[in-house]
Amino acid sequence: MADTETPEQANPDIVAARMRRIARHKARAAETPSVTDSSPLGTGPINRHGMPAVPVGQRVVRKWPVLDLGVTPDVTRDDWRLTVNGAVDNPLQLDFAGLLALPQVDDVSDFHCVTTWSKLDMRWRGVRLSTVLAEAGLHGSASHLMVHGYDGYTTNVALDEAVKDDVLLVHTWEDAPLPKEHGGPVRMITPQLYAWKGSKWIARVEVLTADRPGFWEARGYSMTAYPWRNDRYS
Ligand SMILES: Nc1nc2c(c(=O)[nH]1)N[C@H]1C(S)=C(S)[C@@H](COP(=O)(O)O)O[C@H]1N2
Numbered sequence: 001m002a003d004t005e006t007p008e009q010a011n012p013d014i015v016a017a018r019m020r021r022i023a024r025h026k027a028r029a030a031e032t033p034s035v036t037d038s039s040p041l042g043t044g045p046i047n048r049h050g051m052p053a054v055p056v057g058q059r060v061v062r063k064w065p066v067l068d069l070g071v072t073p074d075v076t077r078d079d080w081r082l083t084v085n086g087a088v089d090n091p092l093q094l095d096f097a098g099l100l101a102l103p104q105v106d107d108v109s110d111f112h113c114v115t116t117w118s119k120l121d122m123r124w125r126g127v128r129l130s131t132v133l134a135e136a137g138l139h140g141s142a143s144h145l146m147v148h149g150y151d152g153y154t155t156n157v158a159l160d161e162a163v164k165d166d167v168l169l170v171h172t173w174e175d176a177p178l179p180k181e182h183g184g185p186v187r188m189i190t191p192q193l194y195a196w197k198g199s200k201w202i203a204r205v206e207v208l209t210a211d212r213p214g215f216w217e218a219r220g221y222s223m224t225a226y227p228w229r230n231d232r233y234s
């Protein structure tokens, strides 16, 4: 199955609703063109310095919404595996014990969903994606990743963004196991990019030598996804 095809389980109503959201966003941006940066250049401010600031077009939520393709794959800590392959010297497969054997990182970061909610100050524990990529040994030609979830989801991330210190494979949220509906046992987070770039129920990191659209990117979402640039749709 090509990466950009609809996973069989994807709920067509969810996909259609997202497509309508793109159309609304574009209509609004056309009325006020200054709000949208049509050629984003990079990330904006990384730290809020304690201020409850959010990127343009976002509003803060207290409860953590669940957003996905409408299916929750049944993966436990016992059967979870992560494959890292593609443009690497040592393709590898990690199980949950293997993940816990790597250096663990605690971090606090914000979570910005392109559907306009942001949840601030999320407390995570997990492993830096850069740690796992270093174990696999990237080829010099590596430039992007395609990240795959157990639900058939895919999303592409530029390597420069993927190796940032706050990009984690998380198994713990607020001192408890990451809930299944939020991508447990293990998901990726990309605090400096919109949250769709972080796959829930992460199954595979495919290292690419050229960029390629994932599921939402093939349907009009941004290849880069910088929240501080309002870089939502292309
Ligand atoms: N595997 C997988 N990962 C995914 C998605 C998905 O449908 N499947 N949805 C993305 C989107 S659009 C967002 S906003 C976040 C939502 O995470 P949450 O449901 O924990 O809030 O997960 C992202 N990662």
Ligand SMILES: [Mo]
Pocket (backbone or CB within 6 Å): 067, 113, 114, 115, 195, 196
């Ligand atoms: Mo999202």
